[in-house]
Amino acid sequence: MNVKQLKTTEQKRPEGCLDVTRVREDFPVLCQTVHGKPLVYLDNAATAQKPRAVIRRVAEYYETENSNIHRGVHWLSETATRAYEGTRTAVRQFLNAAEEREIVFVRGTTEAINLVARCYGGARLQAGDEVVISAMEHHSNIVPWQLICQEKGAVLRVIPVDDHGDIVMDEYHRLLGPRTRMVALPHVSNALGTVNPIKQMIADAHGAGVPVLVDGAQGVPHTRVDVQDLDCDFYAFSSHKLYGPTGVGVLYGKASLLEEMPPYQGGGDMILSVSFEETEYNVLPYKFEAGTPNIAGVIGLGAAVEYINALGIEAVASHEDRVVAYAAERLASVPGVRLVGTPGRRASLVSFVLGDVHAHDIGTILDQEGIAVRTGHHCAMPVMERFGVPATVRASFACYNVEAEVDALADGLEKAWRLFRGV
Amino acid sequence: MSDLRDLYQELILDHNRRPRNFGPLAEANRSAKGINPLCGDKVTVHLQVEDGQVKDIRFEGTGCAISIASASVMTESLKRQTREDAVSLFERFHRMVAPADGVESDPPDMGKLAAFAGVRDYPARVKCATLAWHALRAALDGKEKAVSTE
Numbered sequence: 183m184n185v186k187q188l189k190t191t192e193q194k195r196p197e198g199c200l201d202v203t204r205v206r207e208d209f210p211v212l213c214q215t216v217h218g219k220p221l222v223y224l225d226n227a228a229t230a231q232k233p234r235a236v237i238r239r240v241a242e243y244y245e246t247e248n249s250n251i252h253r254g255v256h257w258l259s260e261t262a263t264r265a266y267e268g269t270r271t272a273v274r275q276f277l278n279a280a281e282e283r284e285i286v287f288v289r290g291t292t293e294a295i296n297l298v299a300r301c302y303g304g305a306r307l308q309a310g311d312e313v314v315i316s317a318m319e320h321h322s323n324i325v326p327w328q329l330i331c332q333e334k335g336a337v338l339r340v341i342p343v344d345d346h347g348d349i350v351m352d353e354y355h356r357l358l359g360p361r362t363r364m365v366a367l368p369h370v371s372n373a374l375g376t377v378n379p380i381k382q383m384i385a386d387a388h389g390a391g392v393p394v395l396v397d398g399a400q401g402v403p404h405t406r407v408d409v410q411d412l413d414c415d416f417y418a419f420s421s422h423k424l425y426g427p428t429g430v431g432v433l434y435g436k437a438s439l440l441e442e443m444p445p446y447q448g449g450g451d452m453i454l455s456v457s458f459e460e461t462e463y464n465v466l467p468y469k470f471e472a473g474t475p476n477i478a479g480v481i482g483l484g485a486a487v488e489y490i491n492a493l494g495i496e497a498v499a500s501h502e503d504r505v506v507a508y509a510a511e512r513l514a515s516v517p518g519v520r521l522v523g524t525p526g527r528r529a530s531l532v533s534f535v536l537g538d539v540h541a542h543d544i545g546t547i548l549d550q551e552g553i554a555v556r557t558g559h560h561c562a563m564p565v566m567e568r569f570g571v572p573a574t575v576r577a578s579f580a581c582y583n584v585e586a587e588v589d590a591l592a593d594g595l596e597k598a599w600r601l602f603r604g605v
Numbered sequence: 606m607s608d609l610r611d612l613y614q615e616l617i618l619d620h621n622r623r624p625r626n627f628g629p630l631a632e633a634n635r636s637a638k639g640i641n642p643l644c645g646d647k648v649t650v651h652l653q654v655e656d657g658q659v660k661d662i663r664f665e666g667t668g669c670a671i672s673i674a675s676a677s678v679m680t681e682s683l684k685r686q687t688r689e690d691a692v693s694l695f696e697r698f699h700r701m702v703a704p705a706d707g708v709e710s711d712p713p714d715m716g717k718l719a720a721f722a723g724v725r726d727y728p729a730r731v732k733c734a735t736l737a738w739h740a741l742r743a744a745l746d747g748k749e750k751a752v753s754t755e
Contacts, residue, residue, distance in 0.1 A: 540669035542644050543613075546727060550609055558644045572645055572667050601613055602670070 200493060200501040206582045208233040208489075219552030222587045227372050227400060227531050227578035228556050229422045232486075236426055239485035243478050250474055252451055266477055269484030270467075276487050277417065278408040279434055283466035286433040286440070287480050291399040292322040294418035294433035295366070297470065298395050299326035301443040302416075303364060309335030312361045314354075314392075316378075317343040317568055318371040321561040323397045327366060336363070343568060347374035347523030354383065358390040365394045369401025373562035373576070374523030375506070375531040377405070381412050388413065393439065399423055403580070404502055404530045406495050409434050421479060425580075426486035430479035433470070440466050447472040498581045502530060505579050509588045513577075516592050518599045522574045531578035533560075536595055539602045541573040547598040548575075553591055611723035612730070613670065620674035625681055630663040638666075639740030640753050641732055646672050650680075650740040657688050664740075669733050671724065676737030678717050688745060694718075695738050703731045 206212050209231045214221050223231060243265065249258035251266050267282075274282045288294045303313065313327050317340050324338075331338045339362075341354045358365075365387045370377050384394045393415035401407060402419040409417050416439070421430035435443075445452055445463055449472035454462040463469045490498065509532045513519050518537040536544055545557035556576040559566045566572060577591055630651035638649045646668035653661040662683050664676045679698075683691050697712035702724040704710060711722060724734045743752040 542646075542669040542730070542733065543671070546612070546730060547609060563645070566645070601609065602618065604615075604618065 216552040222553040224577040226580035240482040272487045286467040286470045290420040290431035296326045303330040307334040307336040311336040316341040347525045368397045373560040373565040375528045376525035377527040421483040426483035427479040449473040533574040548594045551594040616720040617674040620677040621670035624677040626663045635744045637743035671733040
C-alpha cells in the first residue's frame with residue numbers, strides 16, 4: 183500500500199460524507215514514511231494527530247498574541263484573553279452546555295476526574311458511603327476514587343462487564359443503593375471500544391438521587407455529546423484526543439454542583455480578594471483555574487473544535503463507524519486473531535490478541551511495516567484481568583483513517599503469525 | 606532497516622515456545638521479581654547459591670518473546686557459574702544489547718546469548734531483553750522488593 187493507493191481507493195462520496203482524501207492532507211504528520219513505509223497511524227485512542235489549523239493557531243498565538251490572561255489592561259493581554267475565552271464559548275456550544283461558567287479548563291481528563299473526586303467526593307463522602315464505577319475503567323477513573331474512598335472510609339463498588347465487554351445492567355441497578363453517593367462511568371471504553379448506554383445509566387442513577395461523572399476521553403472525539411440531553415452532572419475530556427494540543431482538558435459540571443464545591447487548588451486567578459485572614463474565591467469557572475493556565479493549548483483546542491465543527495462531528499462519526507466495523511470484521515478473519523471485546527455498540531477501536539504471541543512482539547513487527555498501534559494493558563489492567571489476557575493490541579481510528587490502512591494492518595498481522603508459527 | 610529475522614532469530618523463537626528451566630525451584634535460597642510496568646511483563650528468578658556458585662536457577666513469569674527467551678537462555682548460561690562470572694556476564698550482555706555511547710560491540714564468549722545482539726537495533730525492546738537479568742542481579746544482591754525496569 184502506498185499513499186497514492188490510499189487516494190485512488192476512495193469511491194464516490196454520497197452527500198454529507200467525509201472527503202477523507204482532503205482530510206488527510208490537513209494532517210502534516212501523515213505525509214511521511216516510517217521504516218520506508220507510509221505511516222499508518224492507528225494509535226488515536228492514545229492521542230490524535232493535529233491538523234495544520236491547530237498547529238498554526240498555536241504558533242500564531244506565540245508569534246502575535248503571547249501574554250498572560252485576565253490580568254493586563256494592555257492590548258496583547260486583552261487579545262489573548264479574548265482568544266482563551268473564545269475557546270470556552272466554542273466548547274460550551276460543542277457540548278451544548280447551558281452556561282459558559284460550567285466549562286472549566288484543566289490539564290486533561292485525569293485532572294478533571296481528580297478534581298471532582300477531591301472537591302465533590304471530598305466534601306460529600308462519609309464512612310460507609312459508596313462510589314460506583316465499572317469494570318472497564320481506565321486507571322484514571324479508578325485511582326482518584328480509590329484515593330478519596332480510602333481517605334473517607336467509603337467503599338468503591340464495581341459494576342461487572344459481560345463476556346462481550348458490555349456493562350451488566352441488572353448488576354448496575356442492584357449496586358445503586360441508599361449509600362451510593364456517586365457514579366463514574368466511561369462514555370466509551372478505551373480498552374474494548376464499548377459505547378455505554380450512558381443516557382439510560384444517568385437516568386437510572388438520578389432515579390436513585392445519585393450524580394454521575396462521565397469519563398468522555400474516548401467519547402467526545404467519536405460521537406455528538408450533548409450534556410443537557412444526557413443530563414450528566416460532570417463530563418470530562420482531553421483536548422489531545424480531539425486533535426488539539428496536549429496538556430489541556432475540559433471539565434463540564436452543572437453550575438449548581440460546581441458552586442457548592444470547594445476550590446481544587448489555591449493560587450492566582452481563583453480568588454477575588456486575599457488577606458492573611460481570609461480569601462474570597464473567584465466565581466465560576468475561575469474558582470477552579472488557579473495559576474496561569476496552558477493558554478496556547480486552550481486556544482489550540484478552540485481551533486480543534488472549529489476544525490471538527492467544519493467537518494461535522496456526525497460525518498466524522500459515521501465515517502469512523504464504517505472503518506471500525508470493517509476493521510472488526512477484517513481482523514476477525516485473520517488467522518490467530520481473537521477480538522477482545524465484541525460489544526453491542528462499538529466506537530473508534532478494536533482490541534485483540536494474536537494466538538499466544540505477546541502484544542509487544544506484534545507491536546514491533548507492525549512498526550517495521552510503518553504501522554503504529556498501542557500494545558499493552560492500555561492503563562486498564564482490570565479489563566485485561568477480566569478477559570484473561572496480559573495485554574492486547576489496540577488499533578484505534580480517527581477521521582483520517584481509511585479501510586486500506588485496516589488491510590495493511592491485517593497483512594502485518596499475517597506476517598507476524600507466519601514468523602511466530604515458523605511457516 | 607534491520608531485518609526482523611535479526612531480532613526474532615530461530616533460537617529466540619524456540620526458547621519462547623519452549624522455555625528451559627521454567628517453574629519454581631524448591632531448593633531456592635534467593636528469588637527476585639522483575640517487573641516492566643510499561644507492558645506488565647513479570648519475571649521471577651529463583652537461585653540456589655552455594656559456596657559462591659549458582660548451583661541451580663529457574664524462572665517463572667509472563668512476557669513477550671524477547672523477555673521469555675532471554676530469561677530462558679540466561680538460566681542455561683548461568684548454571685554452575687560463580688557469582689562473579691554471573692555479574693560479569695550480566696555486564697557484557699547489557700553492553701551488547703544497549704551499547705554505551707552508541708558504540709556497538711560484540712563481547713566475547715557470549716555463547717547462545719549472542720542471538721540477542723539484534724535487540725540493540727530496537728531500543729524499545731532493550732528492557733524486555735534485560736528484565737530477567739535485572740531480577741537476577743537483585744536476587745544475587747539479596748534484594749527482597751521487586752525490581753522495575755523503569
